[in-house]
Amino acid sequence: MPADLAVIGLGPYGLPLAQAAVAAGIPTLGYATGPEAGSLSPAELRRMLSGGFRTTTDPAGLGRVRTVVICAPTPRGADGALDLGQVEAAARALAVRLRARTTVILESPVPPGTTEEILLPLLEQGSGMRAGRDFHLAYSPSRIDPGNRDFTPANTPKVIGGLTPACTESAAAFYARLTDKVVRARGPREAETVQLLETNFRHVNIALVNEMAVMCHELGVDLWDVIRCAETKPFGFQAFRPGPGVGGHGVPQDLTAHAGRTLRMVELAQQVNNRMPRYVVQRAAALLNEHGKSARGARVLLLGVTYKADVADQQATSAQEIAIRLMELGASVSYHDPHVPSWNVLDRPIPRADSFYEAAADADLTILLQQHRTYDMQGLSVKAQLLLDTRGATPTGAAHRL
Known part of the structure; x- marks a missing residue:
């Protein structure tokens, strides 16, 4: 044919x-x-x-x-x-x-x-x-x-x-x-600029809510409850949720290359989003310290290392930088992801947990990076010794949220 x-x-x-x-x-x-x-x-x-x-x-x-x-x-x-x-x-x-x-x-x-x-x-x-x-x-x-x-x-x-x-x-x-x-x-130019606007819209709004997450943690405010309430507004608001970083193939464009113009808002959004992996590791180290443990030698389990839930794609995933920063602190890093049978960071294989329940129970700290459908958040929050939830997926009060 x-x-x-x-x-x-x-x-x-x-x-x-x-x-x-x-x-x-x-x-x-x-x-x-x-x-x-x-x-x-x-x-x-x-x-x-x-x-x-x-x-x-x-x-x-x-x-x-x-x-x-x-x-x-x-x-x-x-x-x-x-x-x-x-x-x-x-x-x-x-x-x-x-x-x-x-x-x-x-x-x-x-x-x-x-x-x-x-x-x-x-x-x-x-x-x-x-x-x-x-x-x-x-x-x-x-x-x-x-x-x-x-x-x-x-x-x-x-x-x-x-x-x-x-x-x-x-x-x-x-x-x-x-x-x-x-x-x-x-x-064609208008159609090309549609793509520019749609991609940058996502990155700018994620940056806003990521910055809100950092601020709300410092103020002792439950951002996830704020979002839950705000999204009831039927006009003028679209809910975005924070996370450990922004991955995927939709690259934000702060420069329209041929014109040499800078979109300052997008440039700032990139800076905010690029800081999130570092912030997650800072929160992880602080949590360990609060529970009498040091990041050096701590067993840290990363759950979900793809850039998006329920896909195998690892394009620009924040999990890479988070793993690197944890290892630089001396932590022993392992991972679980139903979509990723093997995972290398800096050309080094990262141990894969067969059962995330057992691994979470054994780890000093479990960090939920991606909420795949197969993850039982209620069961995970019970099994984990210490759980940092970067996706707001666990029941209220069951884990430390981003």
């Missing part, structure tokens, strides 16, 4: 898109751009293969489809800016094989202006065709929430901004096969 769609990049953005496309009956070709962070269970892979999905490392297949979506990762570079190298490589691989009337859509997180200033000239120079005349070009921000069972590609609106009105409508026709609602932006 010939593919109708090619997804370039099978990481956290491309793989969910490919799954949604196959589920919608679209024969899909997956083209990997490098080591991918996405993963499939054997059952999911079987379903996709039976639905017409196949992968390739041969770029020749990119010239045989009607729609190409670029989902290449854009990690932070050494200078803190998004590294667009894989997006550019994907564009070059596609350009020499691009056919007339193909619809090309970029979904990778990029600074505003990337579609027109970087992707467009690469595609036009490599293909000898003109975007908006010979082929369609558009941007659509990826809206992926791993582990969220309430919001799927089908019921999550898709924003699209095309180079021309015809480009927008061509991209809209494709996404209408996947989602119930398509939202048309004025153009």
